[in-house]
Amino acid sequence: DAGVIQSPRHEVTEMGQEVTLRCKPISGHDYLFWYRQTMMRGLELLIYFNNNVPIDDSGMPEDRFSAKMPNASFSTLKIQPSEPRDSAVYFCASSSSSGRRNEQFFGPGTRLTVL
Amino acid sequence: GESVGLHLPTLSVQEGDNSIINCAYSNSASDYFIWYKQESGKGPQFIIDIRSNMDKRQGQRVTVLLNKTVKHLSLQIAATQPGDSAVYFCAEILNFGNEKLTFGTGTRLTIIP
Numbered sequence: 001d002a003g004v005i006q007s008p009r010h011e012v013t014e015m016g017q018e019v020t021l022r023c024k025p026i027s028g029h030d031y032l033f034w035y036r037q038t039m040m041r042g043l044e045l046l047i048y049f050n051n052n053v054p055i056d057d058s059g060m061p062e063d064r065f066s067a068k069m070p071n072a073s074f075s076t077l078k079i080q081p082s083e084p085r086d087s088a089v090y091f092c093a094s095s096s097s098s099g100r101r102n103e104q105f106f107g108p109g110t111r112l113t114v115l
Numbered sequence: 116g117e118s119v120g121l122h123l124p125t126l127s128v129q130e131g132d133n134s135i136i137n138c139a140y141s142n143s144a145s146d147y148f149i150w151y152k153q154e155s156g157k158g159p160q161f162i163i164d165i166r167s168n169m170d171k172r173q174g175q176r177v178t179v180l181l182n183k184t185v186k187h188l189s190l191q192i193a194a195t196q197p198g199d200s201a202v203y204f205c206a207e208i209l210n211f212g213n214e215k216l217t218f219g220t221g222t223r224l225t226i227i228p
Contacts, residue, residue, distance in 0.1 A: 031214055108156075
């Protein structure tokens with residue numbers, strides 16, 4: 001099992017540019033989560049999906065952030081326009097409602113640096 | 116300007132000794148708690164969970180204790196090994212049917228060989 005796959009692993013961009021982070025959840029998982037981790041705020045949930053439908057996006061910082069899940073095997077988190085304060089490690093995680101409840105499997109993360 | 120980050124509590128333990136990591140959770144109505152381990156450069160990894168109707172749960176070399184009276188959670192790791200060096204997070208869920216995890220700030224555990 002490949003686990004949760006995220007790309008890119010590292011992204012360096014300039015302020016104002018659009019950034020797209022990608023995630024492939026574990027096959028068969030019906031929940032997908034996007035988290036952000038910073039030294040200032042720790043690990044925060046941004047949004048999560050169930051069966052490709054967004055359930056809770058209350059953690060999304062502002063309108064510059066958007067997330068989509070067009071199918072069960074792919075999700076994107078987009079930041080447009082990016083700002084230096086968006087610099088963080090972004091994690092995608094997935095879980096299964098038929099597995100151990102609330103056991104979320106995390107990907108390796110994408111380290112985003114906005115200059 | 117200089118940024119102020121979270122001050123991670125740190126714990127250093129001699130290899131082979133037992134360690135106890137503590138966590139104070141915020142919501143007295145939380146129903147479910149999980150401990151995660153995060154190694155450097157990796158995503159968090161599930162260790163063990165406990166529901167609010169329990170006060171103790173044991174796994175392989177790990178034990179979680181829950182004290183709802185003082186909203187305190189602890190993770191005990193027995194016979195620590197170098198691979199236990201990581202940041203440990205407790206996380207809480209308000210309702211067992213809810214998938215939304217709220218993570219604590221974490222504790223950095225260092226195992227001294």
